[in-house]
Amino acid sequence: MVPVTAPTALRVALLGCGVVGTQVVRLLTEQSADLAARVGAPLELVGVAVRDASAPRDPAVDRALLTEDAEGLVRRADIVIEVMGGIEPARSLLLSAVAAGASVVTANKALLAEDGPTLYRAADEAGVDVYYEAAVAGAIPIVRPVRESLAGDRVRRVLGILNGTTNYVLDQMTTNGLGLDDAVRQAQALGYAEADPTADVEGFDAAAKAAILASLAFHTRVRIDDVSREGISSVTADDVAWAAQTGHVIKLLAICEVTDEGVSARVHPALVPSGHPLATVRGAFNAVFVEADAAGELMFYGRGAGGAPTASAVLGDVVSVARHRVLGGKGPAESHYAQLPIASPQEAVTRYQIRLEVDDRPGVLAQVAQLFAERGVSIEAVRQAPRPAAGDGPAGVAHLVITTHDGTETALAATVAAIEGLDAVQTVTSVLRVEGA
Amino acid sequence: MVPVTAPTALRVALLGCGVVGTQVVRLLTEQSADLAARVGAPLELVGVAVRDASAPRDPAVDRALLTEDAEGLVRRADIVIEVMGGIEPARSLLLSAVAAGASVVTANKALLAEDGPTLYRAADEAGVDVYYEAAVAGAIPIVRPVRESLAGDRVRRVLGILNGTTNYVLDQMTTNGLGLDDAVRQAQALGYAEADPTADVEGFDAAAKAAILASLAFHTRVRIDDVSREGISSVTADDVAWAAQTGHVIKLLAICEVTDEGVSARVHPALVPSGHPLATVRGAFNAVFVEADAAGELMFYGRGAGGAPTASAVLGDVVSVARHRVLGGKGPAESHYAQLPIASPQEAVTRYQIRLEVDDRPGVLAQVAQLFAERGVSIEAVRQAPRPAAGDGPAGVAHLVITTHDGTETALAATVAAIEGLDAVQTVTSVLRVEGA
Known part of the structure; x- marks a missing residue:
């Protein structure tokens, strides 16, 4: 073309x-x-x-x-x-x-x-x-995946947390034990809820998005008036506490599904099992969980609102x-216009968690800490775990777990090498990087 | 056009x-x-x-x-x-x-x-x-979102669980305390791992996917040889247990990022804080976590392999x-060719969790259960929670939490109405639907 x-x-x-x-x-x-x-x-x-x-x-x-x-x-x-x-x-x-x-x-x-x-x-x-x-769902790519990526599949069901305000409110009720009114006031103070929170709290916003999602997923015209709707205004702190007792969290869900009866779309508060991926969606985030015949379960998660x-x-x-x-629709297949340099793996910035066995005597931690300081690596935390003496000498063995702040791979690896060279260090048991913190 | x-x-x-x-x-x-x-x-x-x-x-x-x-x-x-x-x-x-x-x-x-x-x-x-x-990542739409949905944004970092075999192995080590070899054997028995598991366990499969993702995200040619790679073969049961003690889980991550030094891509086991969305990715599932300047944090989750x-x-x-x-590239905007009927909300199949306060005397539960049975709604669980007497009468009050199996909205709502009419029932405190179970 x-x-x-x-x-x-x-x-x-x-x-x-x-x-x-x-x-x-x-x-x-x-x-x-x-x-x-x-x-x-x-x-x-x-x-x-x-x-x-x-x-x-x-x-x-x-x-x-x-x-x-x-x-x-x-x-x-x-x-x-x-x-x-x-x-x-x-x-x-x-x-x-x-x-x-x-x-x-x-x-x-x-x-x-x-x-x-x-x-x-x-x-x-x-x-x-x-x-x-x-x-639908702000920054989360969901229209394109449903319309294009799943175009060769059959979507059966879509469960969505499509309103960040109500998710924030329910999350506050769950994690901090707030009542509904207090949680709504907090959401307003943080700018997550409007002065008049009706459109969010009563599920109108989620219902509009559910109509659009159901239309896309099932290739059928679904209007907002076709969506049955119930907001979160009747959810109590007691409901939230009981949900936790029975292994659930309460979420305002949009549910779009196709059955023998046809297409249905509804919005209401629901108990979601705490092991379900949607149960872990915190704060003002949105998420959409899709069940398709061939693809199985998919979930899309991100910020549902904001400029x-x-x-x-x-x-x-x-x-x-x-x-x-x-x-004419074709994106350039070769989109490698930026051609940034490939950084050396040694320059990667990461954090280490190092476990080591050291002689259990005074001054060892100071020696170890000095080696970090000399290489500009700062320590976030040290835990000392008692461990039975290994029986291989008169001295007891202390087990240290050291977590660093960010450092380059080079500095971190050099620090580990130096630690291995200390007399008081018996073994470096494990070196693992920490990511996503 | x-x-x-x-x-x-x-x-x-x-x-x-x-x-x-x-x-x-x-x-x-x-x-x-x-x-x-x-x-x-x-x-x-x-x-x-x-x-x-x-x-x-x-x-x-x-x-x-x-x-x-x-x-x-x-x-x-x-x-x-x-x-x-x-x-x-x-x-x-x-x-x-x-x-x-x-x-x-x-x-x-x-x-x-x-x-x-x-x-x-x-x-x-x-x-x-x-x-x-x-x-990349099987059924999870990730190429299209990165290439198209984020085309107006700047991707800074991609963290991916791109290999289902190793995620299954690490998950088994985490949740069931298995050693690496036992977990690999279990993955083989279930068909998640090949007879020769090297490509998965040593991170070659994840590294190939990381090269493709980094190329897409940063518009730069990244080859598999540019990806630094470390597999999970040195991860021990002890590492996994220590990770849990320090609030982490171990995942084999592909990390693609752009810094002042350029683009880097690496694959290695990493400690992920247990509150991070990637930490909840269980079994053989894959997930890709994207950080972009304007969109913020996004995650895509689903099955990364399988026919x-x-x-x-x-x-x-x-x-x-x-x-x-x-x-010429244009998809039909009006894709409503299926035009399935809109099902009545009354036909929706769901489950209820009902909390009610009843007179604390023999026979009440039997009466309540009878009302469910008459409407064809089966009960999954009843919990009885002791609660201080409300002080509004001589009889004590029992608090019941009843969870049903699937039923239509009509049958469930009719059951609740009938329960409300029972003399022994003081209040139906709450009716919530259960979804995602």
């Missing part, structure tokens, strides 16, 4: 400039060289439609790009990004964009759950893309729809 | 017919109608190249399709699926396929980690696709490359 368009700049219009929109502008600017390499053409932000162009803005946003004429803006764009939210005027603007031949990227779950098919049909007729990864995570998902979609315009 | 090809059938050739290949044939056959709807054209399997066409095969494979002439087969295909493995003849066959204008889907991690760029460059020159979701899971990933890629040929 050969490029169908010369790689001139693609004109990008942004509708909305709140928390997400501002981060979209920032990424489009900061990553412009990488984006151009990935797309095969530069992306040019030609305007940002806002309700009030004179309102204060983040300095990342060039005020010269602001316009209150959204309708005019969408008609001079190749790609329209919509992060304004709500049904109107978002719907009309996106339909205008599509009619004018633009591809659309939207994060608008309310619109898609209410009336997505109108937009999808218009896009199909116009032969343009509508992408909406950011509308930068949502903008990341939006930009991924922008690159996809832009590639379609430049390359 | 308009279709550039008429929707005539696309000719699909399969190279290799082992465990994965057989499942690919099965899915191509069983899902043919769905696949045609998703692609916009039927997929026709035109041949299956095998070393010995007379060897016994699974009945899912039509013997008339078998051929020993792989070179001839790839020249008469639009899409070539390669699941034979190894460097040659896979590389030559795929280069022939690409030169003849076919798109390629491969699960061959060894080839891609050794010499992927040769294939990618040939595909770019020929203007065809090379997709390889199945080459059906790997075939699911292969078929997802087949649909993508087939769409590119039919629609």
Whole structure:
């Protein structure tokens, strides 16, 4: 397949400039060289439609790009990004964009759950893309995996923690024993919950996302009104405590499934067995658990909201729809444009946990610690475990477990070699790296 | 963008017919109608190249399709699926396929980690696709998310549990206290490990996948020889026990990161804090944890090997490359072709956990149980918790927690209503559904 368009700049219009929109502008600017390499053409932000162009803005946003004429803006764009939210005027603007031949990227779950098919049909007729990864579970890639990666499989069931606010609230109730009201107030204080938390707490937000997910997973139109919904407002501290006693945690789940009766989607609080991968989803994180015939169980986990995570998902979609315009859909197979140097394994920064057996007499720990200090490696913790004398000499044996702070592989390995050379050290039993801390 | 090809059938050739290949044939056959709807054209399997066409095969494979002439087969295909493995003849066959204008889907991690760029460059020159979701982490969509969903973001670090065999072995050592050799023997008995487990145990398999992931994440060519590698053969039961004592679990991790020094990729056993999402990855499952600038932390979890899971990933890629040929890359936005009925929420099958306060006297539990039985709802467990008398009457109060087996929402709700009507029942304190069990 050969490029169908010369790689001139693609004109990008942004509708909305709140928390997400501002981060979209920032990424489009900061990553412009990488984006151009990935797309095969530069992306040019030609305007940002806002309700009030004179309102204060983040300095990342060039005020010269602001316009209150959204309708005019969408008609001079190749790609329209919509992060304004709500049904109107978002719907009309996106339909205008599509009619004018633009591809659309939207994060608008309310619109898609209410009336997505109108937009999808218009896009199909116009032969343009509508992408909406950011509308479900924020930064978590879930639309693309369900729509594309599982396109050769049959999805049976999707269980999702799709609302970070309620997950934070339930997690606080579980781990700190808070009551619902206190947990909601804490979420508000941290900016996880709105002043009016109804959309989150009563499950409306999760229901909109469930409608979109069910539609995708089962190739069937599911609207928000088709989703049965129950929020967390009746969950008590007592419920949470009893859940723990019976080996469960309470989560607000979106459940989409296909059975002999058809497709169903529902949102309600549920007891999840504590060994289930969804039970470990903490704080304001989201996760989507998918059961497919051939793939088996899959889970996707990450940040479901927030400016930068949502903008990341939006930009991924922008690159996809832009590639379609430049390359007829084909991404470059050889995407090795960055060609960064390969770092030596010796430069890798890691932490060590070292177990060693030393003579059980005063001063040994000081000698060992000195060897770390000489090589600039700092010690995070030392544990001394009593151990029966090995019977191989008059002195007892002490078992030390030393965990370091970060250091280069070279410095850490040199330290271990020096320790092995100490008279007082009988054996270095084990050296393991610590990762993910 | 308009279709550039008429929707005539696309000719699909399969190279290799082992465990994965057989499942690919099965899915191509069983899902043919769905696949045609998703692609916009039927997929026709035109041949299956095998070393010995007379060897016994699974009945899912039509013997008339078998051929020993792989070179001839790839020249008469639009899409070539390669699941034979190894460097040659896979590389030559795929280069022939690409030169003849076919798109390629491969699960061959060894080839891609050794010499992927040769294939990618040939595909770019020929203007065809090379997709390889199945080459890393089996059924887990990770190539597509890293290559597409995160295309507008900067990946900083990837931590992966990429080898199910070693994860199973380490998990058995952790949860059942087995020594390494016993755990490996158990993995062999269950078919998770080969008779010669070297490729898994010594980290070669994980290193190949790490090379592919690092190349993708950092847009830089990373070969298997660039990956520093240490297997799990020196991990002892004692190490595992000590890890637990210090709040860690031992995992064989692939670590790909970009620092000021460049890109590095390494595979080694590591202590992972037990609160980290990767620590909860059990058995033969795989998981990939990604840290990106804007998206933050993401994790992808699922089956990393096996015939059906790997075939699911292969078929997802087949649909993508087939769409590119039919629609110039654009997937139909309106993918609602299945249009299954929306089931009534009353038909949903779930389980209830019901807490209630009842008079503390003989016979009450029997009355309650009778109401369940009359509605066909079976009880999984009843716990009775002593609770101080509420002080509102002479009789003591018993607190019951009843968990049901599966039942329809209608039957379960009707049972609860009937229970509420019993004289001996003072309050139904809470009704919660149980999911994911």
